[in-house]
Amino acid sequence: MTKIAVKVDDLTVAYNYKPVLWDIDLEIPEGVLMAIVGPNGAGKSTLIKSILGILKPIAGSVSIYGKPYEKQRQLVAYVPQKGSVDWDFPTTALDVVMMGTYGSLGWIKRPRQKEKKAALEALEKVGMLAFKNRQISQLSGGQQQRIFLARALVQNASIYFMDEPFQGVDATTEIAIINILKELRKAGKTVIVVHHDLQTVPEYFDWVTFLNVKKIATGPVKDIFNDDNLTKTYGINYKVSIQK
Amino acid sequence: MLGSFAVLRKQSLLGDAISHAALPGIAIAFLITGAKDSNTLLLGALVSGLIGTFWIRSIVKKTHLKSDTALGLILSLFFGFGMLLLTFIQKQPNANQAGLDKYLFGQAATLVESDVWLMAIVTGLCLFVLLLFWKEFKILLFDADYTKTLGFNTKFIDILITSFIVLAIVLGLQTVGVVLMSAMLLAPAAAARQWTNSLSTMVFLAAIFGAFSGVFGTAISASQTNLSTGPVIVLVASVFVFFSFVFSPSRGLLFKQIRFIKNRRDLELHKTLTFMHHIAETHDDISHPHAIKLLNNFQGFTRKTLQKLVKKDYVELQGNMWSLTEIGFETAANLYTKQSTEDE
Numbered sequence: 001m002t003k004i005a006v007k008v009d010d011l012t013v014a015y016n017y018k019p020v021l022w023d024i025d026l027e028i029p030e031g032v033l034m035a036i037v038g039p040n041g042a043g044k045s046t047l048i049k050s051i052l053g054i055l056k057p058i059a060g061s062v063s064i065y066g067k068p069y070e071k072q073r074q075l076v077a078y079v080p081q082k083g084s085v086d087w088d089f090p091t092t093a094l095d096v097v098m099m100g101t102y103g104s105l106g107w108i109k110r111p112r113q114k115e116k117k118a119a120l121e122a123l124e125k126v127g128m129l130a131f132k133n134r135q136i137s138q139l140s141g142g143q144q145q146r147i148f149l150a151r152a153l154v155q156n157a158s159i160y161f162m163d164e165p166f167q168g169v170d171a172t173t174e175i176a177i178i179n180i181l182k183e184l185r186k187a188g189k190t191v192i193v194v195h196h197d198l199q200t201v202p203e204y205f206d207w208v209t210f211l212n213v214k215k216i217a218t219g220p221v222k223d224i225f226n227d228d229n230l231t232k233t234y235g236i237n238y239k240v241s242i243q244k
Numbered sequence: 245m246l247g248s249f250a251v252l253r254k255q256s257l258l259g260d261a262i263s264h265a266a267l268p269g270i271a272i273a274f275l276i277t278g279a280k281d282s283n284t285l286l287l288g289a290l291v292s293g294l295i296g297t298f299w300i301r302s303i304v305k306k307t308h309l310k311s312d313t314a315l316g317l318i319l320s321l322f323f324g325f326g327m328l329l330l331t332f333i334q335k336q337p338n339a340n341q342a343g344l345d346k347y348l349f350g351q352a353a354t355l356v357e358s359d360v361w362l363m364a365i366v367t368g369l370c371l372f373v374l375l376l377f378w379k380e381f382k383i384l385l386f387d388a389d390y391t392k393t394l395g396f397n398t399k400f401i402d403i404l405i406t407s408f409i410v411l412a413i414v415l416g417l418q419t420v421g422v423v424l425m426s427a428m429l430l431a432p433a434a435a436a437r438q439w440t441n442s443l444s445t446m447v448f449l450a451a452i453f454g455a456f457s458g459v460f461g462t463a464i465s466a467s468q469t470n471l472s473t474g475p476v477i478v479l480v481a482s483v484f485v486f487f488s489f490v491f492s493p494s495r496g497l498l499f500k501q502i503r504f505i506k507n508r509r510d511l512e513l514h515k516t517l518t519f520m521h522h523i524a525e526t527h528d529d530i531s532h533p534h535a536i537k538l539l540n541n542f543q544g545f546t547r548k549t550l551q552k553l554v555k556k557d558y559v560e561l562q563g564n565m566w567s568l569t570e571i572g573f574e575t576a577a578n579l580y581t582k583q584s585t586e587d588e
Contacts, residue, residue, distance in 0.1 A: 052393045078393040085387045090441045099383050103394030108376055135441045151390075 003065065005030040005159050005190040006051065011060030013043070013050050020046045022214050024060070028192060030158075032207035033185045035195040035221075039234055042212040044194045045081065048161045052078055064159065074104065077157035079148050081164055087137050093147050094132040097122055100154030122150040127176060142173030149177060159190045166197065178204050201225055257312060258297070258406075259426035261319040262413045265296025267326025267422050270347050271333060280344070282359055282418060289347075289414045296322050297410055323422070349421040349474055363415050370408055374447070381405060382443055419458075420474040431481035432457065438492035457481035509549075516549050517558060521576030524568045533565035 008026040012019055021043040028034060036044045049055045051062050053069055064072035077100070100122070101115040111119075123129045126146040131139065139147065145165055152160055160181075166174050181191050181204075195201065201208060201221060208225055210216035210233040217229045266289035273288025274280065296318050303314040330344060374381070383391045384401045392398050413425055420428045436449035461477030490498050523534060550566065553559040558572030568576070 049389070054389045054392050073393070073395045076393065078390060080387065080389055084389065089386050090437065090443045090446050091382075091386065092442070096386070099386070099390070102379055102383055102391075102396075105379070107380065107396075110379060137441075155394075 003030040004028070005065060006192070007063045007066075008047075008051060009061050009063075011047075011050060011057050011062070013046055013055060013057045019058075019213065021050065021057075024211075024215050026209065026215060026218060028190060028207070030190055031185060031188050033181055033191045033193070033205050034207035034209060035193050035201050035205040036209045036211055037195055037198060037201065037233065038211035038216075042233075044211055045163050047211065048078075048163055048192070048194060052076065052161060074155075075158045077152040077155040077160050079152045079160070079162040079165055082141065082145050082148060082167065084163075087139075087144060089136065091136055092132070093128060093134050093136055093139065093143075094119055094123065096136060096147050097150045097154055100151040103155060118154050118156075119150070122153040123147075125153060126150045126180065142169040145169050145173060145177070149180065153180075157189070160184060160192065162191070162193045164194050164196060166195070198230070257315045257319075257426070258300070258409065259413055259429035261300060261315045261322075262293045262297055262410050263417060263422045263425035264319045264326070265322035266290070266293040266414055266417060267347065268292050268322055268329055269326075270344065270417075271326055271329035274333060274344060275329070282356075283362070285347075286362075286414055286417070289417060290411065292322065293410045293414050294407065297406055301406075326422075347417050347422060349423060349472065359418060366411060366415055370412065373404065373408065377401065377404065378444075420477060424474055424478045427478045427481065428454070428457075431478070431485050435481075435484040435488040438488035438495050441494070453481065453484045457484060512549050513552060517553060517572065517576045520559065520566070520568055521573060524573060531560070531567040531569065533562065533567040 004027050006026070006028040008024055011021055011024040011026075013021040020041075024047065036047065038044050046055060050057045050060075051069065053062075062069045064075055069076070094116075097119040098111050098115060101111050101118060105111060105115070120129065120132065123132055126149050128143060128146050128150060131143060136144065136147065145168075149162075149165065152162070162181075165177055169177070181193070184191050185206075193205070195205070202225055205221055207219070208221045209218040210224075210229050212233050212235075216233045217224045269288035269290065269292025270285045271288075272292070273285045276288075277284050300311070300314045300318050303309055303317070304311045307314075309317075333344060380391075380396060380401050383394075384396075384398055384405075388398055388402075391401075409429070413429060416425050416428055432450040432453035433446070435453050436446045439449055440446050457477050457480040461480045462473055464480070465471040465473040465476040488496070490496055493499050520534075524532065550559065550561070553572065554561050556572075557569055558575060560567050560569055
């Protein structure tokens with residue numbers, strides 16, 4: 001039996017009175033490339049943020065490889081939504097990627113040659129080495145997304161959480177990103193992605209979670225990615241032609 | 245220097261709010277001690293400034309109000325309360341009361357040696373903390389959520405930055421005064437942002453601009469009678485801002501306009517050249533001469549652009565006839581393919 005990388009128990013999150021997530025139980029096995037799908041406002045980003053401790057849940061617990069998240073931080077990397085930061089911030093692409101090393105450095109210590117080398121390697125992996133000294137405001141949306149991905153790669157984690165990495169990127173970048181994600185899975189990493197494009201789910205992912213405030217279903221794409229679950233999640237009669 | 249962080253956090257008004265919030269602290273400190281010792285008064289300012297700041301933070305966190313609303317609310321509340329206390333103090337039979345209003349507009353002349361030492365020490369402390377936590381400040385400003393996932397205590401970093409901003413403001417009160425203090429905090433940072441795209445350079449430049457404004461402002465006000473120092477310093481800082489907005493090479497208005505015009509001219513040239521290339525393509529001989537009249541039908545054409553093309557050896561002019569040169573033809577052809585591949 002494969003190990004459980006992420007386990008979520010009874011997670012409930014609310015912003016005001018209305019719960020955004022209700023009683024979520026979730027087990028994500030090690031080594032899967034998983035999509036979280038659901039309509040707008042279904043709590044997809046909230047789920048990731050609560051797992052990562054950015055939001056405080058009302059109830060529930062999260063464990064990473066059987067231990068509380070706080071003790072396992074170094075195993076987890078996060079790629080936030082691209083729109084969550086101010087890209088006019090005065091810094092360069094390399095600098096942003098270097099931030100991925102700050103966690104292992106800890107307080108006060110400065111990044112050195114070793115960290116810089118790791119950052120450059122990550123930039124190369126996402127095909128952005130030529131842009132390392134580029135001001136981040138002068139990067140295209142797809143390039144900014146690659147920089148974020150590189151920053152997470154530098155962390156050299158076992159589990160990657162990504163919030164809509166394909167949002168607003170062109171086809172070339174999308175392919176480049178999905179190839180990197182597939183490589184991560186091949187290396188035994190677990191990758192969890194908030195995803196919007198239902199058409200590409202069977203092609204990109206091997207595991208899927210349907211979410212709409214409650215968890216609708218979770219499991220292998222080939223078993224549970226069907227019209228029944230899509231209808232339950234999106235509320236309308238959803239027909240998707242699954243290419244096999 | 246610390247203003248850079250306020251500007252980058254889009255909390256520019258924070259400085260204004262803090263300085264206004266400091267006023268009741270000054271008044272209360274005076275009422276309690278009955279003395280005009282500047283250290284006690286500044287301590288009062290510090291305390292009420294901090295209270296104001298953390299009120300703002302909790303208002304933003306716990307209600308649906310936007311931060312500018314919260315800032316405005318706290319600013320006017322504290323300032324109103326401070327003014328109330330000041331007028332109350334003025335009615336009191338205490339010979340000491342005169343001169344408290346210097347904190348409103350600032351009066352650098354009242355600074356004594358011990359004040360200057362205090363400022364120097366605090367500035368040194370700020371610098372030390374800034375260098376020590378540089379990495380943490382930077383990442384928090386850029387991406388707070390991500391910083392949290394890396395295991396940093398973001399609340400601690402945040403409180404550290406905010407406290408130092410408050411400290412810097414309170415110290416500046418004596419010189420520049422409540423009303424103008426926020427300009428002192430923000431103007432150097434806003435000016436510095438125009439010149440650089442690196443955070444470290446920005447902070448460094450802001451410090452230099454700030455220092456220069458201080459020195460120049462004081463010098464100007466000292467050379468004239470009846471010019472109070474605080475406003476002059478702020479005016480000098482504003483000159484820096486204005487100059488930076490207009491003349492900065494990458495973000496300044498002037499160079500932006502120049503680049504814009506230059507780009508337009510280049511495009512006009514390219515368009516004309518492409519048009520000529522189109523015509524030339526229909527003939528076997530690329531240097532087949534055509535009448536200039538033909539070009540007039542094309543919107544992009546002016547005599548000036550044609551002459552520029554001649555200068556570049558792309559086109560030959562003979563009387564009223566033009567013909568493409570070999571170089572011109574090739575350039576136009578390449579231009580065309582380059583553009584079409586970029587369109588894909």
